[in-house]
Amino acid sequence: MKKYSQLIRHTGNNFLFDLIDISILGTLANTPIHFHAEGLRGTGKTTIIRAAKDILPKIKRIKGCIYNCDPSNPHCPEHRDLSNKDIEQLGTELIDMPFLEISPSAKKGTVVGSIDLKKISSREEPEAALLLGTIPRAHRGIIFVDEINRIADTSPELADILLDVMGTKPGRIQIEEVGLPTVVIPVQVSIWAASNPDEEPGPLEDIRRQLSDRFDFTVNVERPVDTAVLKMILDGNNEKYNDSYLIEEKKEKLLRAQAIIDDFSLSDEIKSILASMYVDFGLESLRSIEAIMLGAKIRGALLGKNPDIGEIIFLARLALRHRMDAKNLNELIKHLEQRRHQPEKKSEAAMKSNDCDLRKAVLQKNNDQKIGTNSGKLKNKFFSPLEKMMSILTNKFSSSAGGKNNRPISSDPKDMDIKAPSKKAISLKQLELKDYVKKEEELRR
Template identity: 25%
Template sequence: MQTEGALAAQNFSPPDSLAPFPFTAIVGQDDMKLAFVIAAIDPSVGGVLVFGDRGTGKSTAVRALARLLPPMRSVVGCAYNCDPAATAALCEGCKKRAAQGGLRTTLRAAPVVDLPLGATEDRVVGALDLERALTRGEKSFEPGLLAKANRGFLYIDEANLLEDHLVDLLLDVAASGENVVEREGLSVRHPARFVLIGSGNPEEGELRPQLLDRFGLAVDVKTPTDIPTRIEVVRRRDAFERDPARFAKAWSVEEHKLRRRIATGRERVGAVQAPDEALEKAAMLCVALGADGLRGELTLLRAARALASFEGVERVGDAQLRRVAPFALGHRLRRNPLDDIGSGTRVARGIEEIFGA
């Protein structure tokens, strides 16, 4: 029997402008697509970082992801997309409305918000509404990008080029799940829980370690080298650009199936069991690879549980741990400048050592 969330996702149709290219129509890049699906099923995984060559579908996949996200129930008129069921995390305005007689709610598409590289701090966190202050003499808060991204996805293209002060700001908000603004006599506090999605080209510089560690999963994407794959990529893109509506309709069944699977996976992910054997192997793998801290085990467990839920499996097993380990651990390994072996190869060897060939 389908859950209420799965039925809502089945009947909910986001605006066409949210997804210029169908997610399921993206050729190859299976690791990247799977990492996005895992993050959509369990946001607590901690977001996804995609590094790779230009023109490999990174931005296309992020924008297409919006159409697959189940609709969320939020408070009507709230600038922060407050969840009416999470009474403790409501903004001040919603708390007042709840005390005065209840909250009106509606279904909305989960937001996917772009954070431009040139964005100012005021644009990101919010600031004083100058127009209202000048015309009415009232101090009013104008929400920023963090407010719009609450309960959704915040996308940073070229994340490795983001200015340091914005990186520090994002780290603080990502850790607390709350945005606090105190300036020009204003003191505002509002929920800001979002899944961080980053992309970039490694040739243009590395990501700061503090921000890199905040991404739960990290995936490397490559330009396909085999001729049939390259031909199919060009064929689909050309068909889409010639007639977007017809192309979207041709992929609507596949999109519908994946959207329903994600919604169902979200509903049952909390019921997936993680036996002690799975926890032990996750810890053994992290120790064998020398992963820094304990965040690796937590991310590995959460990602494996989300994958199991997506696959309709009731318990986390070796298959799920093996599949998500490269995403969860590859960017957490200590670097040895004298060792030219990449992190992917090291993770593959560690998996073989712990789980067998």
């Protein structure tokens, strides 16, 4: 079997890797995350899921407890009534996070539990006791269910058991055997499932829709389409290749994320978007919104940032794929994308408005400059000769007046010397052209 370090991520299986990380961290944080991987045979669904066992961190339990009791929250009939002091005396131990499987041929007794025949037939101390099944032994761990569509079709009893386990978080399991009291145990286990919807009996949502809805996320796994990726997959088949450093680094990353998961939460804006999404698009199951919220918080811890609408879009595709038809899902995603780009559009509109105002101001300034330049040209063209003529006359008059007396020219009429013209004034009509049109040289005389 392939090791996790030998797996190659590509566009066809990338989302499955993401969901595995989310589910493992959710399990560590005492919040199971269930997902269902669908895809054609040979796409690597089962290989990836089973290889993920390599990156499961260790968990702490009460020493020797077959129910995997958490020392801070014991749940089994043997330890749930013990005090903290009693638990300290029993001691604790680290074990690998449980990873168990349920096959299509499994029976109810092996999944839930049955009478322990070894103890009841003991010659020394015969006693009626339970032999725990797969689900109670996987508490605080993972259960992988392959070909879940076949189980839903051929084993309705097992499907009902899974409904109880996945119905709430944590779930519950009830063990009933003749001659023994009924035992109800809370179980905290994440269900990972795989199936091929193109083979009999068909997609899970068409066989047992209620069971399909219990899965928080559904992902479609596709085959690689890049020859370079395929070559990497073939090269990775070498069993000698095993990078244990990458596996340990992955475990440490999950443990670091577990320590900070409570530091991340959804903003009121994101919650409002989810609420309007549920109401406006008429979503049938509230579990879809709860799955998105929970997944966003876990993704925040993995990525080290508070969830934004981009994470909501990513998770909505996986949480609603098995709950909505493709057309409505595409419309919902399109709506979220529009909400995502609204601030950018507003800022772009503001920038365009500012640019428009700036262009108007520049054009107005240029027009003013052109008008000023043109008016200056007109002024120079028509008024410069007149100004020159007036300047010459003023200078001539000033010099002639200054020659007779040295009094400065005054603007007061009383101080001015007034002389009558030497000749009688006549009309312009009586003058010839040469008498009133003078050249500049003639004026200087």
